[in-house]
Amino acid sequence: KLVSPRPHSLRPMGRGGRVVVLGNVSPADVAVSPGLLIGRRLRIQGSGSATLDEVRQSLALISAGIVRPxxxxxxxxxxxxxxxxxxxxxxxxxxxxxxxx
Structure with missing residues (x-):
């Protein structure tokens, strides 16, 4: 099981996507389909605080429309x-x- 605030957060991910879990997440366990992880080759990782360069890169991705908050x-x-x-x-x-x- 994966700790995640939303059980449906993996569904829109494309092949080879990466989900970064950060912030104030719920302590409740959420079921994750291993088939979804394997079939789409998804990666899940946790994150603490970001560097200034990572913030700049993130804002550039949002500005370019590649990532939508x-x-x-x-x-x-x-x-x-x-x-x-x-x-x-x-x-x-x-x-x-x-x-x-």
């Missing part, structure tokens, strides 16, 4: 406390973006 919602900065409540309650599917700060 999963954004749950965009909230105004004055609602940051509410955004944290939503995150802590695990009521998101992706990230919350704070705007206007």
């Amino acid at each position: 999963q954004i749950d919602r965009i909230m105004p900065f004055p609602e940051a406390a509410r955004a944290h409540e939503i995150l802590e309650a695990r009521q998101v599917d992706g990230r919350i973006i704070l705007s206007g700060w």
Whole structure:
């Protein structure tokens, strides 16, 4: 079993894809199909903090449209406390973006 916040997060992965698990993940076990890992030759790895160069590379991939971040919602900065409540309650599917700060 793999610890992952979303059991369906591997389904959209293409052949040879890599899934990086980071951030505040749920402690619950999630079943993963070995056939999906083997058939698509997927790699799963954990990540701590990124270097500045890795952040730059990631932003370049997003800018080029190669990688699409999963954004749950965009909230105004004055609602940051509410955004944290939503995150802590695990009521998101992706990230919350704070705007206007």
